[in-house]
Structure formats: structure tokens, C-alpha cells
Amino acid sequence: MSSSRIDALTQWAAEQNNLNSAAVRLSPAGGDASFRRYFRLTLPNGSTRIVMDAPPAQEDSAPFVAIGKRWYAAKLPVPHIYAADLDAGFLLLDDLGDTPLQALFTDQARTQQSHLDALALLAKLQNHANPATLPPYDAALLSRELDLFPEWCLNNWLSLPTPDSWDALRKHLVEQALEQPVVSVHRDYDAMNIMVHDQQLYMIDFQDAVAGPISYDVISLLRGRYCRFSQAQFMQFVDAFYRQARQDGRLSHHVSGDEFLTQCHAMAAQRSLKVLGIFCRLTLRDAKQGYLSRLPHFLAHLEDSLTALPQHSAFAEWVRGTLRPAILVRLAESDL
Known part of the structure; x- marks a missing residue:
């Protein structure tokens, strides 16, 4: 992941949570077989969110967002999607921990x-x-x-x-x-x-x-x-x-x-x-x-x-x- 993309991801995460980007620290939270990458964001109150980086040239996040919203509305146990910028390939999600x-x-x-x-x-x-x-x-x-x-x-x-x-x-x-x-x-x-x-x-x-x-x-x-x-x-x-x-x-x-x-x-x-x-x-x-x-x-x-x-x-x-x-x-x- 390039430094310019991580900087853009950090800035976007800060904006979604009304934070100063200088105070945002993202720690790796795993990856998968795709080009998606995940980072854990710790908020000032101690709670955490997951920030997904899904480069739009390789990953189309629109289906994930559409399905996630429908299944969440149906009260199925899926992560809540707080924000999504499909053009940039950035998503802000519930943090479900590290226990598969x-x-x-x-x-x-x-x-x-x-x-x-x-x-x-x-x-x-x-x-x-x-x-x-x-x-x-x-x-x-x-x-x-x-x-x-x-x-x-x-x-x-x-x-x-x-x-x-x-x-x-x-x-x-x-x-x-x-x-x-x-x-x-x-x-x-x-x-x-x-x-x-x-x-x-x-x-x-x-x-x-x-x-x-x-x-x-x-x-x-x-x-x-x-x-x-x-x-x-x-x-x-x-x-x-x-x-x-x-x-x-x-x-x-x-x-x-x-x-x-x-x-x-x-x-x-x-x-x-x-x-x-x-x-x-x-x-x-x-x-x-x-x-x-x-x-x-x-x-x-x-x-x-x-x-x-x-x-x-x-x-x-x-x-x-x-x-x-x-x-x-x-x-x-x-x-x-």
C-alpha cells in the first residue's frame, strides 16, 4: 500500500469521525485473498472501528455495501457500515474483533x-x-x-x-x-x-x-x-x-x-x-x-x-x- 494511499485513508477516516488526521493511528487488522486490506482505528472514547481499503481498480465494493445494508436492515448479524466512499474504495465498519x-x-x-x-x-x-x-x-x-x-x-x-x-x-x-x-x-x-x-x-x-x-x-x-x-x-x-x-x-x-x-x-x-x-x-x-x-x-x-x-x-x-x-x-x- 503506497504512502499516498495510506495518507488518503487516514485523512478520510479522520473526517468520518471528526478527528484531526494527525491524531489518527491505524493498525493492521488482517487481509484476505483479495486486494482488500483492513485497519483498526481507535477512537478517543476507546471504542474501535475497522477501516477497509479496497482499491477500486481491483475491488468493486458496491455489492458489499448494498448487501451489507440490506442484511443489516433484516437484522442479520453483519457489520454495520458507518460510511463508504466507493470512488476512493474506503469503508468504515463495525469492529468485530480478531476471533474467527x-x-x-x-x-x-x-x-x-x-x-x-x-x-x-x-x-x-x-x-x-x-x-x-x-x-x-x-x-x-x-x-x-x-x-x-x-x-x-x-x-x-x-x-x-x-x-x-x-x-x-x-x-x-x-x-x-x-x-x-x-x-x-x-x-x-x-x-x-x-x-x-x-x-x-x-x-x-x-x-x-x-x-x-x-x-x-x-x-x-x-x-x-x-x-x-x-x-x-x-x-x-x-x-x-x-x-x-x-x-x-x-x-x-x-x-x-x-x-x-x-x-x-x-x-x-x-x-x-x-x-x-x-x-x-x-x-x-x-x-x-x-x-x-x-x-x-x-x-x-x-x-x-x-x-x-x-x-x-x-x-x-x-x-x-x-x-x-x-x-x-x-x-x-x-x-x-
């Missing part, structure tokens, strides 16, 4: 309860956020996301040809997603985007929200970057979500538990493939560090999902016999 949900994953019992709490929060989102105001998670978007895998992981990083079994899997995963009820989808409902503040869970980084499959955020949480659950544990979490969604009307009684579980496995395969592509793109195109080392974790998620989709055994076999060895060799060559 994964910090609570200290033992099996707390990990399980934390995931159940996050599923309960997800029910609030799906019940109270109107999906009609969001872009559609349609076949075109689902397909573009899936295509990140052959483009960036296979072709650009591994120099592997796409297997013949890919087209059938790709078509099936899109169809399974589109068969599901449409709800508001956070789209990155991972533990790192759920903050624990004053013993309550809050959602952040929701700027990419869409109207899409009811299972997508369930999968973002259960097949995220911090945990790999056994098939039995995964089924228990999915069943808990399924029962609550049936009870409050998000899922029709015509959808059986087994049908929904299959849809979840298909959604998990879609997301794992997308993530494999995105992590390679972040590395190759955006020069981001640390993402390749996470590939084996999401590869394991993919393998877990494919075991529940026996009609795609040929692709699963290719993953075991070709993709996994190729990734491990490539990582070894990179000393990762």
Missing part, C-alpha cells in the same frame, strides 16, 4: 458445537435474506466456476490433459445444483468468514453473495479449509441442517434425506473442484503465496465427495491414480 470461528476448534466437542451454531446462523440467513435482490447462481456461473479446474489446475499448473470423464461429471454437478431450492448464498461461508464477537456469530466477506442452491453454504462450512470430517460426522451435520430446513419450510417434504445428502455431495464436489482451480489461479495469476500447500486438503474433500457419487467412478479413479500423484509431485518440486 476456527479459533474455537480446540477440541472435538467445541468443534462440533461451533459448526452446529454456524448452521443455525445459516438458517437465519436463508430465512431472512431475500434472494431476489442477488445475482443468480445459474448454470452459466456454476459452469464457469467448474471450468477453473481444468484451466488453472490441470492446464496451467500441472500440464495435464482433461480426462474424458470430465464432461459427464461437470454436467451432472450443474444439474444437481439447479435442482435445489434457491436461497441467499453467502458463497464463502467458511469459518474464517464467521467472526465470534460478544459470544455471537457474525458474517463478513459476503460481497459475492448470490441467489442459489440451499446446500452451497452448508458445504462451504463442512468441507472448508480447517476440518475434514468423517463421512459419518458429515452425514450428522447434514441431517441436522436438513431437519431444521424441513421444519421451517426451506426444504420441501418431498425431498428425502437421502436425496438431499446426495445433492450435498454433488455440491461438495463442485466446490472442491472450483477451489482447486482458484488456488492455482491465485498462485499463478495473482502471485499470492500459501495456497498451493492447501491443495491436498481440498483434494481429500473432493475424494470424499466422489465416493458418494458412484456413477462417476471413472473420474474418481482418475483423481486417485493421476491427479493426486501429479499434485504431490508438483508440490514436492516446489518444496511445499
Whole structure:
């Protein structure tokens, strides 16, 4: 971040809080995979705010502001937006602290309860956020996301040809997603985007929200970057979500538990493939560090999902016999 931009950010933060810019001190408060950066501002009364720097040339903050205001008005737990200058890319937000949900994953019992709490929060989102105001998670978007895998992981990083079994899997995963009820989808409902503040869970980084499959955020949480659950544990979490969604009307009684579980496995395969592509793109195109080392974790998620989709055994076999060895060799060559 250039000194001129930090000076402009400091001046803007001072103006929003009626302060002298000379008295403003901004301390780093984390970053993410995007070009956004966050700073903590301490006010004279001791309270704090988060100042977001989102360079408009790389980041469009308009969706974050629009969605944040709608969800806050719907009484969903998201940070309050005090001020925003979209032309400059500066935002002033609630400070939700430094404790993401994964910090609570200290033992099996707390990990399980934390995931159940996050599923309960997800029910609030799906019940109270109107999906009609969001872009559609349609076949075109689902397909573009899936295509990140052959483009960036296979072709650009591994120099592997796409297997013949890919087209059938790709078509099936899109169809399974589109068969599901449409709800508001956070789209990155991972533990790192759920903050624990004053013993309550809050959602952040929701700027990419869409109207899409009811299972997508369930999968973002259960097949995220911090945990790999056994098939039995995964089924228990999915069943808990399924029962609550049936009870409050998000899922029709015509959808059986087994049908929904299959849809979840298909959604998990879609997301794992997308993530494999995105992590390679972040590395190759955006020069981001640390993402390749996470590939084996999401590869394991993919393998877990494919075991529940026996009609795609040929692709699963290719993953075991070709993709996994190729990734491990490539990582070894990179000393990762």
C-alpha cells in the first residue's frame, strides 16, 4: 500500500469521525485473498472501528455495501457500515474483533458445537435474506466456476490433459445444483468468514453473495479449509441442517434425506473442484503465496465427495491414480 494511499485513508477516516488526521493511528487488522486490506482505528472514547481499503481498480465494493445494508436492515448479524466512499474504495465498519470461528476448534466437542451454531446462523440467513435482490447462481456461473479446474489446475499448473470423464461429471454437478431450492448464498461461508464477537456469530466477506442452491453454504462450512470430517460426522451435520430446513419450510417434504445428502455431495464436489482451480489461479495469476500447500486438503474433500457419487467412478479413479500423484509431485518440486 503506497504512502499516498495510506495518507488518503487516514485523512478520510479522520473526517468520518471528526478527528484531526494527525491524531489518527491505524493498525493492521488482517487481509484476505483479495486486494482488500483492513485497519483498526481507535477512537478517543476507546471504542474501535475497522477501516477497509479496497482499491477500486481491483475491488468493486458496491455489492458489499448494498448487501451489507440490506442484511443489516433484516437484522442479520453483519457489520454495520458507518460510511463508504466507493470512488476512493474506503469503508468504515463495525469492529468485530480478531476471533474467527476456527479459533474455537480446540477440541472435538467445541468443534462440533461451533459448526452446529454456524448452521443455525445459516438458517437465519436463508430465512431472512431475500434472494431476489442477488445475482443468480445459474448454470452459466456454476459452469464457469467448474471450468477453473481444468484451466488453472490441470492446464496451467500441472500440464495435464482433461480426462474424458470430465464432461459427464461437470454436467451432472450443474444439474444437481439447479435442482435445489434457491436461497441467499453467502458463497464463502467458511469459518474464517464467521467472526465470534460478544459470544455471537457474525458474517463478513459476503460481497459475492448470490441467489442459489440451499446446500452451497452448508458445504462451504463442512468441507472448508480447517476440518475434514468423517463421512459419518458429515452425514450428522447434514441431517441436522436438513431437519431444521424441513421444519421451517426451506426444504420441501418431498425431498428425502437421502436425496438431499446426495445433492450435498454433488455440491461438495463442485466446490472442491472450483477451489482447486482458484488456488492455482491465485498462485499463478495473482502471485499470492500459501495456497498451493492447501491443495491436498481440498483434494481429500473432493475424494470424499466422489465416493458418494458412484456413477462417476471413472473420474474418481482418475483423481486417485493421476491427479493426486501429479499434485504431490508438483508440490514436492516446489518444496511445499
